[in-house]
Amino acid sequence: MHSKKEIDEIIRLLEADYPDELCSLEYVKDYELLFATRLAAQCTDERVNQVTPAFYAAYPTLQSLAEADVADVEKYIHSCGFYHTKARDIVSAAQMLISDFGGRVPGTMEELLKLPGVGRKTANIILGDVYRKPAVVVDTHCIRLSNRIGLVNFEDPYKIELALRDILPPDKSNDFCHRLVLHGRAVCPARKPKCEICSIRGYCDYGKTH
DNA sequence: ATCCCGAGGG
């Protein structure tokens, strides 16, 4: 169990470690972030960034994506994995954005969750990064690090989202989740975490015992 | 064999 003072210190240390470049997905338009996030499911951001330039060049508008042939979209995103589902989701989400949301990415959780292939994680990315609303993004890194640190002791993503919403200051939760991702990649991966160089080791249940 | 900024369905 961590005190509020300890939580604040963890936030501060991670801010110092990762001052900027919080979002590692490259995008220009809002819907590009939405679809890049969909592509990032069980795939590295690095690989997503590798395929999106050619993909968005081939389909430069939301309308062109809505009219796209799913099999052709699959060719561009194939290396990201789950390409049948992802291609279908992207094309039908593009259609729904046009038909139901005036061609704009909506700014509420309820509306975002109506889009095919958009779950709470993707929705929170949009709420946080596009609309600058309080958002808790729970992905594989957030699950692993918040458990190792000892902020939570369960794996269910929605339960973690609710727990972190209570623990973290609303105006800092989104950036904090981004930094957990960066820290997860650089210092605290699933295998062989580098506790010896970790800035928050003293506040981490796992780090204190390893 | 395990992991990567998950979502949907049973």
Place this chain on the structure above:
DNA sequence: CCCTCTGGAT
């Protein structure tokens, strides 16, 4: 809760 969807890197 479980399972499936998938390629690429380690």
